[in-house]
Amino acid sequence: MLPPAQTRSRSFEMADIEGPVLIDPWDKDGLALDRLDPLPALPFRYPDGWMRPIELRILYTLARRSAGPVLEVGSWIGRSSSAIAAGLRDGVCDPKPVYDIIDFGPCSAAEWQQRFGQKLNIEMGGGHVAAAVLHPGGSMAVLIDNMRRNDLLGHVTSIIRGDVLETPLGRRYGMIFCDAVHGEVEAKRTMPAIAALAAERALFVFDDVTTEAFADTICSYLKPVRRFLLSGKDTYGKLLVVEHHAPAAPAKPAGSAPRPVPSxxxxxxxxxxxxxxxxxxxxxxxxxxxxxxxxxxxxxxxxxxxxxxxxxxxxxxxxxxxxxxxxxxxxxxxxxxxxxxxxxxxxxxxxxxxxxxxxxxxxxxxxxxxxxxxxxxxxxxxxxxxxxxxxxxxxxxxxxxxxxxxxxxxxxxxxxxxxxxxxxxxxxxxxxxxxxxxxxxxxxxxxxxxxxxxxxxxxxxxxxxxxxxxxxxxxxxxxxxxxxxxxxxxxxxxxxxxxxxxxxxxxxxxxx
CATH class of the missing domain: 3.40.50.300 (P-loop containing nucleotide triphosphate hydrolases)
Structure with missing residues (x-):
């Protein structure tokens, strides 16, 4: 979920996107955008949000090839979740991979202000942000409704309302989509826990990364084999994709290791x-x-x-x-x-x-x-x-x-x-x-x-x-x-x- 300061005022409508389906979407320069799978239509449109069709295609393509388990941190009301769930649905794995979602899920204007430090703006996101927060049950209820009506809820293992640092997840994930790192402070706070949730070999996708410098910061917490920054190929893109390979270690719940004692x-x-x-x-x-x-x-x-x-x-x-x-x-x-x-x-x-x-x-x-x-x-x-x-x-x-x-x-x-x-x-x-x-x-x-x-x-x-x-x-x-x-x-x-x-x-x- 995007913090209010980074929220854009409009959502993007879906476009008809056609393209070949290939086994490997990578080439020597990273992800080949012309090799991405076409994004499938859903019974209802993709939920409102800030991800562009090209970014949804990347999530769909990567999820379709993932053996899981898959974790999404920061789902908002399900735009990205719909692409991931559809990819898992259309993938070749049997049984289908585990897919866990965790989000703050604000359910009142007071909770929004307390969490993000500013009042809920009724006009934000064309009105859909306030509508989700003020919906009975908050944005988490809207997420569940959106996934259900698009016949995707059955491809989700668990939906958790909370903070990834305070939630014992008990798994290590083969694919992690993270929309919870929006600057150096959040990276310092969140990335050690996110990295600890990864399997020995894992694929990370981060939203709202547009510079190589910030990509370097994120990768400093990982063991990257290769990476791809969408903004290098698409002026408006904001995804970072990282292939990660680290020695196997016992799984730890997020945030389980105490921080150093200050002087x-x-x-x-x-x-x-x-x-x-x-x-x-x-x-x-x-x-x-x-x-x-x-x-x-x-x-x-x-x-x-x-x-x-x-x-x-x-x-x-x-x-x-x-x-x-x-x-x-x-x-x-x-x-x-x-x-x-x-x-x-x-x-x-x-x-x-x-x-x-x-x-x-x-x-x-x-x-x-x-x-x-x-x-x-x-x-x-x-x-x-x-x-x-x-x-x-x-x-x-x-x-x-x-x-x-x-x-x-x-x-x-x-x-x-x-x-x-x-x-x-x-x-x-x-x-x-x-x-x-x-x-x-x-x-x-x-x-x-x-x-x-x-x-x-x-x-x-x-x-x-x-x-x-x-x-x-x-x-x-x-x-x-x-x-x-x-x-x-x-x-x-x-x-x-x-x-x-x-x-x-x-x-x-x-x-x-």
Missing amino acids: LETARQRRAAAGAIWRDTFAAHGIERSVILASTFRSGSTYVSSLLAANGLPGLSHERFADAWRHIVDPPGEAFGAFLNTALSDAHGGCFATKLMWPHLARLAEATGHGRDEAADLGALFRPARWIQVCRADKVAQAVSFWRAKMTGRWQVYATEAEPEPEYDFLAIRNALHEIELGDRLWDDFFARAGIEPLRVTYEALVADLPGGLSELLSALGLPAEVPAERVGLRRQRDSYSKALQERFLGDFYRV
């Missing part, structure tokens, strides 16, 4: 700069206290935050520090101040309320120069604060829910439609379980080191005695608790398929 002086300077910006911004917004809901994914935190909003404490459903990763490279300055200003923009009555997932706190700690030994100082940034820790007792049920949400992109549901049923994946569910358990342990460690005693809410206990549990929580927060509102618009997503997945997963563990 004591560097960390001290970062804390000082971030602290000054933090204090000034909090003062400018009149923030007098904070309420932070700390949790792990699929713990029931959205249900708890919705109950609290219905009883006079709004704002806890927003993960306002999800984009803290954007500020871990450069020292805190104007960009960090703008990020914090956006996070505080809808505080009510001097109270700043936010949800914090563990990965978001960890990236915020890096951005502000706080390590594990400075947990107390990090927690003090929010003072005076009341922390609420939401946990789920049934970790396996939580892991199945977490994995299923990542596969389908459906994190909250308000309608009555049936839930999609992704194909069972033991390793992926096990990775989700490990991530959840580790997140809970790290929250406990943070609270202990910071000297914080949070209000602890267990999802199952709250549901079992909603009137009593909710009244107790509201009283602890100083909110009226006599007749609490107990109805929220969320629909429970757990169903018989979730139960079947849980039973199968536990049964498989007996054979591991």
